[in-house]
Amino acid sequence: MAEQQNDNATITSINEEISDAIAHEPTEQYLTFFIDNEEYGVDILSVQEIRGWEPATEIPNAPVYLKGVINLRGTVVPITDLRLRFGINQFEYSPVTVVIVVKVKAGKSEKIMGIVVDAVSDVSNFTQADIHPAPELADNKNTAFIKGLGSSDNKMVILLDINKLLNAPEDVDLTDISRALVK
Numbered sequence: 001m002a003e004q005q006n007d008n009a010t011i012t013s014i015n016e017e018i019s020d021a022i023a024h025e026p027t028e029q030y031l032t033f034f035i036d037n038e039e040y041g042v043d044i045l046s047v048q049e050i051r052g053w054e055p056a057t058e059i060p061n062a063p064v065y066l067k068g069v070i071n072l073r074g075t076v077v078p079i080t081d082l083r084l085r086f087g088i089n090q091f092e093y094s095p096v097t098v099v100i101v102v103k104v105k106a107g108k109s110e111k112i113m114g115i116v117v118d119a120v121s122d123v124s125n126f127t128q129a130d131i132h133p134a135p136e137l138a139d140n141k142n143t144a145f146i147k148g149l150g151s152s153d154n155k156m157v158i159l160l161d162i163n164k165l166l167n168a169p170e171d172v173d174l175t176d177i178s179r180a181l182v183k
Contacts, residue, residue, distance in 0.1 A: 028131070030150065031100065032121040032157055036088045039121060041150060041157045046102045048112065050120055053097040067116060070099075077101060080166065081116040091118075105163045113166050124157060126150040131159065144168075 030041030031050075056068030056079045065084035069076050079099060084090055096119040103110045134146040145165035150157040 027125040027127050030124050030126060030157065030159060032124050033098075033100065033117040034119045034121055035083050035086065035117055039155065039157045040082075040117075041124060041159045042100070042102065042115075042162045043147075044123060046104070046162050048101045048103055051099045051101060051114075052095075053093045053099060053116065070114065072101065072112065072114075075112055077112050077114050079114040079116060083116070083118065085165075096120075102162050102166070104166045106167060115162075115166070124150065124152060126152060126157075126159075134158075 029044040031044050031047050032039050032041040034040070054070065056070050058068040059066060059078075062068070065081050067079040067081050069078050071077075081090070093116075097116065098120055099114040099116055100120070101112060101114045104113050130152055131148040131150050133148050134143045135149075136143075145161050145168060147159040147161045150159050
Protein backbone atom coordinates (compact mmCIF):
# COMPACT_ATOMS: atom_id res chain seq x y z
CA MET A 1 0.00 0.00 0.00
CA ALA A 2 2.78 2.39 0.93
CA GLU A 3 4.53 1.43 -2.31
CA GLN A 4 1.44 2.38 -4.35
CA GLN A 5 1.24 5.76 -2.58
CA ASN A 6 4.89 6.39 -3.49
CA ASP A 7 4.13 5.50 -7.12
CA ASN A 8 1.12 7.84 -7.12
CA ALA A 9 3.22 10.62 -5.60
CA THR A 10 5.89 10.04 -8.24
CA ILE A 11 3.32 10.11 -11.03
CA THR A 12 1.80 13.29 -9.61
CA SER A 13 5.24 14.87 -9.38
CA ILE A 14 6.07 13.92 -12.98
CA ASN A 15 2.71 15.27 -14.19
CA GLU A 16 3.42 18.56 -12.41
CA GLU A 17 6.84 18.74 -14.07
CA ILE A 18 5.25 18.07 -17.47
CA SER A 19 2.63 20.75 -16.83
CA ASP A 20 5.36 23.21 -15.84
CA ALA A 21 7.36 22.33 -18.95
CA ILE A 22 4.33 22.83 -21.18
CA ALA A 23 3.49 26.11 -19.46
CA HIS A 24 7.06 27.28 -19.98
CA GLU A 25 7.51 25.92 -23.48
CA PRO A 26 10.57 27.49 -25.04
CA THR A 27 9.77 30.43 -27.23
CA GLU A 28 11.60 32.14 -30.04
CA GLN A 29 11.60 35.92 -30.11
CA TYR A 30 11.21 37.84 -33.34
CA LEU A 31 11.48 41.53 -34.05
CA THR A 32 8.38 42.24 -36.13
CA PHE A 33 8.03 45.01 -38.67
CA PHE A 34 5.81 46.15 -41.51
CA ILE A 35 6.38 46.30 -45.24
CA ASP A 36 3.36 47.43 -47.25
CA ASN A 37 0.90 46.55 -44.44
CA GLU A 38 2.23 42.98 -44.14
CA GLU A 39 3.92 41.98 -40.89
CA TYR A 40 7.28 40.22 -41.06
CA GLY A 41 9.68 39.04 -38.39
CA VAL A 42 13.37 38.29 -37.98
CA ASP A 43 15.01 36.35 -35.16
CA ILE A 44 15.78 38.86 -32.43
CA LEU A 45 19.21 37.27 -31.91
CA SER A 46 20.26 38.45 -35.38
CA VAL A 47 19.31 42.08 -34.66
CA GLN A 48 22.18 44.34 -33.65
CA GLU A 49 20.29 47.63 -33.51
CA ILE A 50 17.47 49.70 -34.97
CA ARG A 51 18.24 53.11 -36.48
CA GLY A 52 16.16 55.84 -38.02
CA TRP A 53 16.48 56.17 -41.78
CA GLU A 54 19.38 58.28 -42.99
CA PRO A 55 20.48 58.55 -46.61
CA ALA A 56 23.15 56.04 -47.59
CA THR A 57 26.14 56.55 -49.86
CA GLU A 58 25.02 55.15 -53.20
CA ILE A 59 27.03 52.45 -54.96
CA PRO A 60 27.23 52.75 -58.78
CA ASN A 61 25.70 49.88 -60.78
CA ALA A 62 24.21 48.31 -57.63
CA PRO A 63 20.82 46.58 -57.77
CA VAL A 64 17.92 48.99 -57.29
CA TYR A 65 17.10 47.51 -53.87
CA LEU A 66 20.63 48.20 -52.54
CA LYS A 67 20.24 51.75 -51.22
CA GLY A 68 23.97 52.10 -50.61
CA VAL A 69 26.22 51.88 -47.57
CA ILE A 70 26.51 53.64 -44.24
CA ASN A 71 29.43 53.96 -41.85
CA LEU A 72 28.41 52.41 -38.55
CA ARG A 73 31.15 53.07 -36.00
CA GLY A 74 33.85 52.29 -38.54
CA THR A 75 32.07 49.38 -40.23
CA VAL A 76 30.79 49.79 -43.78
CA VAL A 77 27.22 48.46 -43.76
CA PRO A 78 25.29 47.74 -46.99
CA ILE A 79 21.62 48.78 -46.79
CA THR A 80 18.93 46.75 -48.57
CA ASP A 81 15.39 48.11 -48.97
CA LEU A 82 13.21 45.02 -48.42
CA ARG A 83 10.24 46.75 -50.03
CA LEU A 84 12.21 47.02 -53.29
CA ARG A 85 13.79 43.55 -52.89
CA PHE A 86 10.28 42.09 -52.68
CA GLY A 87 9.19 44.02 -55.77
CA ILE A 88 6.82 46.29 -53.88
CA ASN A 89 6.54 49.90 -55.05
CA GLN A 90 8.83 52.31 -53.27
CA PHE A 91 7.25 54.99 -51.15
CA GLU A 92 8.55 58.13 -49.49
CA TYR A 93 10.48 57.32 -46.36
CA SER A 94 8.76 58.73 -43.29
CA PRO A 95 9.79 59.37 -39.69
CA VAL A 96 8.81 55.76 -38.83
CA THR A 97 10.95 54.26 -41.61
CA VAL A 98 13.86 52.48 -39.97
CA VAL A 99 16.98 50.49 -40.75
CA ILE A 100 17.29 47.24 -38.83
CA VAL A 101 20.98 46.40 -38.53
CA VAL A 102 21.45 42.63 -38.50
CA LYS A 103 24.27 40.13 -38.18
CA VAL A 104 24.24 37.72 -41.12
CA LYS A 105 26.19 34.49 -41.33
CA ALA A 106 28.37 34.36 -44.43
CA GLY A 107 30.11 31.01 -44.49
CA LYS A 108 32.12 30.72 -41.28
CA SER A 109 32.08 34.45 -40.58
CA GLU A 110 29.46 37.11 -39.93
CA LYS A 111 28.77 40.33 -41.74
CA ILE A 112 26.74 43.33 -40.70
CA MET A 113 23.95 44.47 -43.03
CA GLY A 114 20.99 46.79 -42.79
CA ILE A 115 17.42 46.36 -44.00
CA VAL A 116 15.04 49.26 -44.60
CA VAL A 117 11.48 48.56 -43.45
CA ASP A 118 8.36 50.72 -43.31
CA ALA A 119 8.05 50.56 -39.51
CA VAL A 120 9.02 48.40 -36.55
CA SER A 121 6.10 46.73 -34.81
CA ASP A 122 7.08 44.77 -31.70
CA VAL A 123 9.05 41.88 -30.27
CA SER A 124 6.83 38.80 -30.52
CA ASN A 125 7.25 35.43 -28.84
CA PHE A 126 6.37 32.28 -30.76
CA THR A 127 6.44 28.72 -29.46
CA GLN A 128 7.21 25.91 -31.89
CA ALA A 129 3.45 25.20 -31.98
CA ASP A 130 2.86 28.81 -33.13
CA ILE A 131 5.20 28.47 -36.13
CA HIS A 132 3.74 26.82 -39.21
CA PRO A 133 5.64 25.85 -42.35
CA ALA A 134 5.29 28.24 -45.25
CA PRO A 135 2.77 26.90 -47.74
CA GLU A 136 3.80 26.26 -51.30
CA LEU A 137 3.80 29.45 -53.27
CA ALA A 138 2.01 30.14 -56.49
CA ASP A 139 4.11 30.56 -59.64
CA ASN A 140 7.04 28.60 -58.13
CA LYS A 141 8.11 31.50 -55.92
CA ASN A 142 11.20 30.90 -53.80
CA THR A 143 10.39 30.16 -50.14
CA ALA A 144 13.87 29.17 -49.00
CA PHE A 145 14.19 32.41 -47.05
CA ILE A 146 10.89 31.99 -45.17
CA LYS A 147 11.30 30.14 -41.85
CA GLY A 148 7.56 29.84 -41.45
CA LEU A 149 4.42 31.69 -40.50
CA GLY A 150 4.04 32.69 -36.88
CA SER A 151 0.51 32.93 -35.55
CA SER A 152 -0.57 34.66 -32.38
CA ASP A 153 -3.36 36.96 -31.31
CA ASN A 154 -5.31 36.33 -34.55
CA LYS A 155 -2.49 37.57 -36.77
CA MET A 156 0.03 35.92 -39.06
CA VAL A 157 3.64 37.05 -39.23
CA ILE A 158 5.93 36.00 -42.10
CA LEU A 159 9.10 34.84 -40.35
CA LEU A 160 12.15 35.46 -42.51
CA ASP A 161 15.43 33.56 -42.51
CA ILE A 162 17.56 36.69 -42.68
CA ASN A 163 20.74 34.73 -43.46
CA LYS A 164 19.26 33.11 -46.56
CA LEU A 165 17.43 36.27 -47.58
CA LEU A 166 20.41 38.61 -47.50
CA ASN A 167 22.76 36.02 -49.01
CA ALA A 168 20.37 35.23 -51.89
CA PRO A 169 21.82 35.95 -55.33
CA GLU A 170 20.49 39.05 -57.06
CA ASP A 171 18.72 36.97 -59.73
CA VAL A 172 16.58 35.05 -57.20
CA ASP A 173 13.00 36.27 -57.62
CA LEU A 174 11.66 37.50 -54.29
CA THR A 175 8.93 39.72 -55.70
CA ASP A 176 5.46 39.85 -54.23
CA ILE A 177 6.13 37.07 -51.74
CA SER A 178 3.39 38.05 -49.30
CA ARG A 179 0.84 38.27 -52.11
CA ALA A 180 1.91 34.93 -53.58
CA LEU A 181 1.28 32.84 -50.47
CA VAL A 182 -1.33 30.22 -51.25
CA LYS A 183 -4.10 30.54 -48.70
